[in-house]
Amino acid sequence: MKVGVLGTGTVGRTIGARLVELGHDVKIGTRDVAALLASTEPNQITQETFADWHAKNIAVGLGTFAEAAEHGELVVNATNGAGSLEALRAAGEANLDGKVLVDIANPLDFSQGMPPSLFVSNTDSLGEQIQRAFPQVKVVKALNTMNAFVMADPSLVAGGEHTVFLCGNDEEAKAQVTEILRSFGWRDVIDLGDITSARGTESYLPLWLRVWGALGTGTFNIAVVQ
Amino acid sequence: MKVGVLGTGTVGRTIGARLVELGHDVKIGTRDVAALLASTEPNQITQETFADWHAKNIAVGLGTFAEAAEHGELVVNATNGAGSLEALRAAGEANLDGKVLVDIANPLDFSQGMPPSLFVSNTDSLGEQIQRAFPQVKVVKALNTMNAFVMADPSLVAGGEHTVFLCGNDEEAKAQVTEILRSFGWRDVIDLGDITSARGTESYLPLWLRVWGALGTGTFNIAVVQ
Numbered sequence: 001m002k003v004g005v006l007g008t009g010t011v012g013r014t015i016g017a018r019l020v021e022l023g024h025d026v027k028i029g030t031r032d033v034a035a036l037l038a039s040t041e042p043n044q045i046t047q048e049t050f051a052d053w054h055a056k057n058i059a060v061g062l063g064t065f066a067e068a069a070e071h072g073e074l075v076v077n078a079t080n081g082a083g084s085l086e087a088l089r090a091a092g093e094a095n096l097d098g099k100v101l102v103d104i105a106n107p108l109d110f111s112q113g114m115p116p117s118l119f120v121s122n123t124d125s126l127g128e129q130i131q132r133a134f135p136q137v138k139v140v141k142a143l144n145t146m147n148a149f150v151m152a153d154p155s156l157v158a159g160g161e162h163t164v165f166l167c168g169n170d171e172e173a174k175a176q177v178t179e180i181l182r183s184f185g186w187r188d189v190i191d192l193g194d195i196t197s198a199r200g201t202e203s204y205l206p207l208w209l210r211v212w213g214a215l216g217t218g219t220f221n222i223a224v225v226q
Numbered sequence: 227m228k229v230g231v232l233g234t235g236t237v238g239r240t241i242g243a244r245l246v247e248l249g250h251d252v253k254i255g256t257r258d259v260a261a262l263l264a265s266t267e268p269n270q271i272t273q274e275t276f277a278d279w280h281a282k283n284i285a286v287g288l289g290t291f292a293e294a295a296e297h298g299e300l301v302v303n304a305t306n307g308a309g310s311l312e313a314l315r316a317a318g319e320a321n322l323d324g325k326v327l328v329d330i331a332n333p334l335d336f337s338q339g340m341p342p343s344l345f346v347s348n349t350d351s352l353g354e355q356i357q358r359a360f361p362q363v364k365v366v367k368a369l370n371t372m373n374a375f376v377m378a379d380p381s382l383v384a385g386g387e388h389t390v391f392l393c394g395n396d397e398e399a400k401a402q403v404t405e406i407l408r409s410f411g412w413r414d415v416i417d418l419g420d421i422t423s424a425r426g427t428e429s430y431l432p433l434w435l436r437v438w439g440a441l442g443t444g445t446f447n448i449a450v451v452q
Contacts, residue, residue, distance in 0.1 A: 112349065117348050117349050117425075118348055121347060121348050121429070122343050122344055122347050122348065122432070123338065123343050157451055157452060158451035158452065161451070162449075162451050163448075165433075165437075167436075190437065190440050190441075191440060192436040192437070192439070192440050193436065193439065193440065197436045199343075199432050200432040200433035200434075200435065200436040200437075201433060203347070203429045203430070203431075203432040203433060204429070204430055204432075204433045205429075206348070206425050206426045206429040207391075207426035207427060207429060207430045208426075209426070210393075210418040210419065210423045210426040211391075211416065211418070211426075211450055213418070213419065214416050214417060214418050214419065215416075215450070215452065217452070219452065220450055220451060220452045221450075221451060222389075222448040222449065222450055222451070223388075223448065223449045223451050224437055224441070224446055224447075224448055225383055225384035225387070225388050225446060225447060225448070225449050226383060226384065226441065226443070226445065226446045
């Protein structure tokens with residue numbers, strides 16, 4: 001499938017490379033392609049510049065937000081939560097309308113110190129804000145409850161025996177995203193209902209951040225057990 | 227140990243009975259003992275009136291909030307989150323100061339419909355509100371991330387292989403609460419740090435409520451896996 005991935009940070013790179021590995025035709029999008037390729041800033045987690053990463057992952061196409069969105073039959077929002085609405089506006093309604101948008105972003109607010117708080121929560125969510133701003137897009141919130149490496153390859157943790165959540169208003173879109181999740185290796189996929197359930201998965205982040213602190217690693221997840 | 231349990235709903239009853247079963251000397255506290263014993267209102271989950279439950283659990287002592295707190299060397303807050311500060315004020319500083327308070331309450335706000343939202347979250351928490359209101363009390367937030375039956379007997383779920391979190395400012399208090407949790411059957415106890423981590427465990431409730439909805443049962447929990 002043709003997939004557009006918005007965002008070139010750890011999540012965008014990792015999901016983009018994984019989708020290529022699984023045979024998809026991927027273009028990742030950024031605000032300014034020339035500036036990104038010229039940047040000498042290392043990624044905070046991998047310590048790699050984007051150019052170094054892209055030289056090793058040349059099969060991942062690169063373009064503007066609009067070009068990536070236009071390319072995708074399905075689009076992934078892997079931007080920072082604080083920049084998501086702006087990135088989606090730059091991608092353009094015409095390039096998004098009618099498509100499935102997998103929204104991985106979290107509304108993290110780093111302005112109050114660490115660990116971050118959320119800039120929207122409790123009675124609203126970033127997933128809902130995106131759905132309201134783009135009513136013709138089929139927003140499916142998913143994969144926002146673990147780190148990028150675990151998202152793309154759940155076998156990294158506990159033999160893959162743990163849980164990913166999704167929610168959204170469109171049943172067919174959720175079925176399509178579930179198929180992609182299964183292709184990543186996810187076996188326990190829990191559908192929480194409509195997009196208002198993004199309040200649940202985004203509100204989990206404050207707990208996730210503190211478990212990360214307690215364990216000293218982000219390579220973990222939760223398994224829902226009965 | 228002498229334990230005072232504030233609150234006579236499902237959590238207070240279940241934790242109180244479990245502590246008695248484990249050999250503790252327990253008094254559970256309520257606002258108005260006579261009114262509680264006269265009440266014909268069935269518990270929403272067990273369908274039992276308090277008097278019917280108490281007749282079967284006569285070893286659990288009963289008193290006012292103040293009498294239960296005075297009785298306890300350790301006190302458990304099992305009241306509704308919305309009524310917790312008022313119940314603790316009724317229990318009285320003199321009966322609480324210097325003691326460990328296990329705070330199980332969640333700041334659920336049912337005024338906006340179902341599922342409930344939180345009346346404090348994100349940059350503050352009920353656990354912190356309680357700690358600020360009672361600075362001489364050693365507040366340990368714990369057990370607020372699963373239903374009452376699982377709290378008291380984790381073997382009900384997945385052979386007991388799942389996680390309970392705790393946080394608080396006093397290390398000795400957390401060690402004492404950890405011992406009690408282990409006596410309940412908890413094996414995976416994760417210390418998240420100081421009482422500000424209550425923002426993490428309370429913010430998990432919106433996700434917990436939606437997983438409950440998706441599974442159709444409250445008898446589940448999460449296991450942190452690596």
